[in-house]
Amino acid sequence: MGHKGISVTGLVCGVAFFFLLPLHSAYGDVSYSFPEEMKRGSVIGNIAKDLGLEASRLSARNARVDTEGNRKRYCDINLSTGDFIVAERVDREELCGEKMSCILRFDLVLESPLELHRISLQIQDINDNTPIFPKDTIKLEIAESAFKGARFRVNAAHDADIGQNAVQSYTLQRNDHFALSVQTTVAGSKYGELVLDKELDREQQQELKLLLTAVDGGTPQRSGTVVIHVTVLDANDNAPVFNQAVYKASLPENSPLGTLVLTVSSTDADEGMNGEVTYEFSRMSDKTRKVFTLNHVTGEMTVAGALDYEDESKYEMFIEGKDGYGLSSDTKVIIDITDVNDNAPVIYLQSLTNPIPENASPGTEVGIINVQDRDSENNRQVRCSIQQNVPFKLVPSIKNYYSLVTTGELDRELVSDYNITITATDEGSPPLSSSKSVQLSVADVNDNPPVFEEQSYKAHVTENNNPGSSVCSVTARDPDWRQNGTVIYSLLPGEVNGVPVSSFLSVNGETGVIHAVRSFDYEQFRSFKVHVVARDNGSPPLSSNVTVSVFITDVNDNSPQILYPAPEGNSFMTELVPKAAHGGSLVSKVIAVDADSGQNAWLSYHIVKSTDPGLFTIALHSGEIRTQRDISESHSMKQNLIVSVKDNGQPSHSATCTMYLVISDNLAEVPELKDLSYDESNSKLTSYLIIALVSVSTFFLTFIIVILAVRFCRRRKLLFDGAVAIPSAYLPPNYAEVDGTGTLQSTYNYDAYLTAGSHTSNFKFIRSYNDNTLPADQTLRKTPIDFAETFDDSDGLMLVFGFEL
Numbered sequence: 107m108g109h110k111g112i113s114v115t116g117l118v119c120g121v122a123f124f125f126l127l128p129l130h131s132a133y134g135d136v137s138y139s140f141p142e143e144m145k146r147g148s149v150i151g152n153i154a155k156d157l158g159l160e161a162s163r164l165s166a167r168n169a170r171v172d173t174e175g176n177r178k179r180y181c182d183i184n185l186s187t188g189d190f191i192v193a194e195r196v197d198r199e200e201l202c203g204e205k206m207s208c209i210l211r212f213d214l215v216l217e218s219p220l221e222l223h224r225i226s227l228q229i230q231d232i233n234d235n236t237p238i239f240p241k242d243t244i245k246l247e248i249a250e251s252a253f254k255g256a257r258f259r260v261n262a263a264h265d266a267d268i269g270q271n272a273v274q275s276y277t278l279q280r281n282d283h284f285a286l287s288v289q290t291t292v293a294g295s296k297y298g299e300l301v302l303d304k305e306l307d308r309e310q311q312q313e314l315k316l317l318l319t320a321v322d323g324g325t326p327q328r329s330g331t332v333v334i335h336v337t338v339l340d341a342n343d344n345a346p347v348f349n350q351a352v353y354k355a356s357l358p359e360n361s362p363l364g365t366l367v368l369t370v371s372s373t374d375a376d377e378g379m380n381g382e383v384t385y386e387f388s389r390m391s392d393k394t395r396k397v398f399t400l401n402h403v404t405g406e407m408t409v410a411g412a413l414d415y416e417d418e419s420k421y422e423m424f425i426e427g428k429d430g431y432g433l434s435s436d437t438k439v440i441i442d443i444t445d446v447n448d449n450a451p452v453i454y455l456q457s458l459t460n461p462i463p464e465n466a467s468p469g470t471e472v473g474i475i476n477v478q479d480r481d482s483e484n485n486r487q488v489r490c491s492i493q494q495n496v497p498f499k500l501v502p503s504i505k506n507y508y509s510l511v512t513t514g515e516l517d518r519e520l521v522s523d524y525n526i527t528i529t530a531t532d533e534g535s536p537p538l539s540s541s542k543s544v545q546l547s548v549a550d551v552n553d554n555p556p557v558f559e560e561q562s563y564k565a566h567v568t569e570n571n572n573p574g575s576s577v578c579s580v581t582a583r584d585p586d587w588r589q590n591g592t593v594i595y596s597l598l599p600g601e602v603n604g605v606p607v608s609s610f611l612s613v614n615g616e617t618g619v620i621h622a623v624r625s626f627d628y629e630q631f632r633s634f635k636v637h638v639v640a641r642d643n644g645s646p647p648l649s650s651n652v653t654v655s656v657f658i659t660d661v662n663d664n665s666p667q668i669l670y671p672a673p674e675g676n677s678f679m680t681e682l683v684p685k686a687a688h689g690g691s692l693v694s695k696v697i698a699v700d701a702d703s704g705q706n707a708w709l710s711y712h713i714v715k716s717t718d719p720g721l722f723t724i725a726l727h728s729g730e731i732r733t734q735r736d737i738s739e740s741h742s743m744k745q746n747l748i749v750s751v752k753d754n755g756q757p758s759h760s761a762t763c764t765m766y767l768v769i770s771d772n773l774a775e776v777p778e779l780k781d782l783s784y785d786e787s788n789s790k791l792t793s794y795l796i797i798a799l800v801s802v803s804t805f806f807l808t809f810i811i812v813i814l815a816v817r818f819c820r821r822r823k824l825l826f827d828g829a830v831a832i833p834s835a836y837l838p839p840n841y842a843e844v845d846g847t848g849t850l851q852s853t854y855n856y857d858a859y860l861t862a863g864s865h866t867s868n869f870k871f872i873r874s875y876n877d878n879t880l881p882a883d884q885t886l887r888k889t890p891i892d893f894a895e896t897f898d899d900s901d902g903l904m905l906v907f908g909f910e911l
């Protein structure tokens with residue numbers, strides 16, 4: 107039934123906009139024509155097809171039909187088929203009155219991207235109204251003197267329909283006196299005139315009743331009738347004549363009640379009753395009747411109801427002037443209502459993306475706003491703006507549509523809600539404005555990684571700690587929302603000295619508290635580093651890591667280790683003290699080390715027991731044993747000293763050793779020497795073996811000693827100096843090295859071979875006081891020659907140190 111047509115001008119405008127606003131890709135106009143009074147759901151046309159849109163995407167693109175103003179939505183779109191359908195009863199007469207063309211305009215709005223299509227719907231008239239005469243009966247008073255051919259105008263019938271469906275003709279019931287002549291006014295409406303065909307004779311017939319029928323041109327035809335009641339009177343020659351054929355007035359819409367619109371006047375050439383004219387409205391719509399009143403006597407027309415330009419901008423009516431005997435004529439009155447800026451713009455929020463993700467790029471369309479002003483011309487020109495301090499702007503789009511777009515980066519962590527006030531002002535004078543507030547929230551995006559409160563963390567743990575004890579705690583903050591800001595801690599897999607870090611530490615995922623998994627040993631390692639990762643729960647998650655350095659602090663958990671002399675029973679060590687030694691002579695030295703560090707490794711030496719108290723002293727810190735007095739014959743040849751070595755820890759640990767001294771110039775003088783180192787706890791067999799060995803050795807040594815005796819005696823003093831040099835060189839060089847933190851370097855193993863050629867016994871000291879195989883920071887390998895040089899001045903003495911890791 108409907109026919110369509112796509113307007114080219116719309117497309118041209120669209121192209122113009124296209125360059126300004128790439129957001130709005132294309133749009134066109136489509137127009138339909140459809141009869142009024144069609145039942146709800148009737149399909150007018152298929153918009154999707156006519157505009158080349160995909161019907162299946164209509165729903166997703168939030169397609170909707172907007173009507174201007176707050177008018178009823180007469181039509182709608184079926185989102186599943188794309189059909190443009192009738193949504194409510196359309197009454198052309200109610201909508202457009204007598205206007206010839208009745209067009210409803212709609213906007214079809216589609217989002218993402220915003221598209222606007224104009225739809226115009228021409229409402230076709232159907233013949234649904236019957237011609238109606240203003241009154242049931244028309245009273246005419248005609249003087250008997252009226253000549254043949256005299257014309258008497260009869261009020262026209264009114265048919266709300268237009269064109270062919272309006273009144274087309276009149277028929278008069280057959281009668282003896284009158285014929286009917288149908289006239290057309292300037293305005294185009296038709297009325298009938300009774301034409302006197304045969305003179306009346308009041309004396310013969312005082313009254314006549316005629317039936318006048320008005321018919322319209324619709325199919326089926328409709329008709330209305332009126333009874334014309336003719337009273338035959340005595341002579342009245344002239345009908346009133348209006349001064350103007352058409353009266354026109356213009357009236358602002360805000361005119362108060364009682365405002366004089368215009369005055370109609372007519373003159374009647376007759377005198378007396380025959381010349382007295384009264385006025386009344388003849389044909390007018392019900393709407394008009396409520397708005398104006400007419401003074402019957404003066405012909406003054408005044409405002410009696412509220413005028414509204416937006417409702418009705420033009421009124422047309424007929425006023426009949428009638429003299430005392432019923433001769434009448436009428437005139438047309440046209441009243442134009444002029445617009446006054448009495449309607450503020452109305453802002454409609456057509457769509458809003460709320461919340462908007464914070465990573466929306468600048469220029470993202472957030473909402474669509476439509477502004478309407480019911481006034482006309484300048485009064486409906488509207489400017490729209492929003493406040494300055496928000497990262498949004500309004501971009502004028504099609505017609506009175508605006509896009510609300512972002513102008514900058516959003517950051518939920520800075521501003522999470524916006525209160526956007528849109529103000530619309532028209533260009534009337536004075537201008538009217540209105541505003542609307544739009545609440546917009548910013549949705550979180552996981553754009554912040556957790557950040558640790560500190561650049562790096564340091565923890566100090568005392569060694570021998572309990573497994574499970576807490577070491578320190580790390581904290582990271584993430585300002586994102588909910589799970590995007592929830593921080594989970596974990597250890598970064600890694601190794602410390604080849605052992606996975608997870609076997610050293612564990613971190614509580616929620617609190618960031620770091621626990622020791624095992625007990626640490628300062629002597630194994632003094633510090634290590636782990637990396638803790640803080641990860642948020644977003645998808646994808648963001649993370650950052652931090653270094654946690656764990657420093658293990660020393661506890662005095664190692665006793666001093668005596669290197670020289672070797673612990674009791676392990677070897678044969680005897681120091682010779684020359685008989686001629688004077689008081690203060692250096693006799694020997696106790697060498698001890700402590701695996702701890704600092705105070706815990708600060709050793710002090712004491713003689714706890716001696717054969718001859720007071721004969722020997724030991725230096726508190728160096729462990730050097732010296733004679734206190736001159737040696738005399740009275741002193742026992744064998745002197746045993748029990749030396750205790752104590753560290754300075756809290757509590758302190760100690761170790762003891764026995765130092766065997768023989769006051770003699772010659773080992774040969776010491777027959778019981780073997781007893782000195784005789785270990786009574788040895789088994790008998792071992793004892794015998796040792797005795798045999800010692801005997802052979804002694805014999806062999808004696809032989810060598812004899813050979814060397816001369817030289818030995820000559821350089822005796824030197825020998826003792828050399829002997830003194832032993833202990834000082836005995837300390838592995840590594841022990842003297844101190845690292846940056848003031849603690850001794852890591853441990854090492856070493857073998858020490860000591861050959862004292864002047865002594866009757868060789869001794870080899872092999873000791874590993876740290877069985878752990880942890881690699882040391884550095885590799886030390888000193889060639890034997892280096893050490894030999896150290897002792898160059900003592901001919902008979904050679905030290906060989908081999909340091910191994």
Ligand SMILES: *[C@@H]1O[C@H](CO)[C@@H](O)[C@H](O)[C@H]1NC(C)=O
Binds near residue numbers: 184185186187
């Ligand atoms: C849209 O059209 C389909 C198919 O003709 C129909 O089933 C459906 O009821 C219609 N929807 C509306 C809202 O009219």
Ligand SMILES: *[C@@H]1O[C@H](CO)[C@@H](O)[C@H](O)[C@H]1NC(C)=O
Binds near residue numbers: 525527543
């Ligand atoms: C937003 O602005 C409107 C009008 O200025 C005000 O009434 C409302 O309270 C504001 N809302 C917020 C959350 O600031």
Ligand SMILES: *[C@@H]1O[C@H](CO)[C@@H](O)[C@H](O)[C@H]1NC(C)=O
Binds near residue numbers: 553587
């Ligand atoms: C977290 O961020 C993601 C995007 O990174 C977003 O889709 C999600 O909605 C956010 N979660 C919350 C609770 O805001």
Ligand SMILES: *[C@@H]1O[C@H](CO)[C@@H](O)[C@H](O)[C@H]1NC(C)=O
Binds near residue numbers: 598
């Ligand atoms: C740890 O953080 C640094 C920079 O802070 C980064 O370069 C490195 O990739 C991160 N490591 C891991 C495993 O995340």
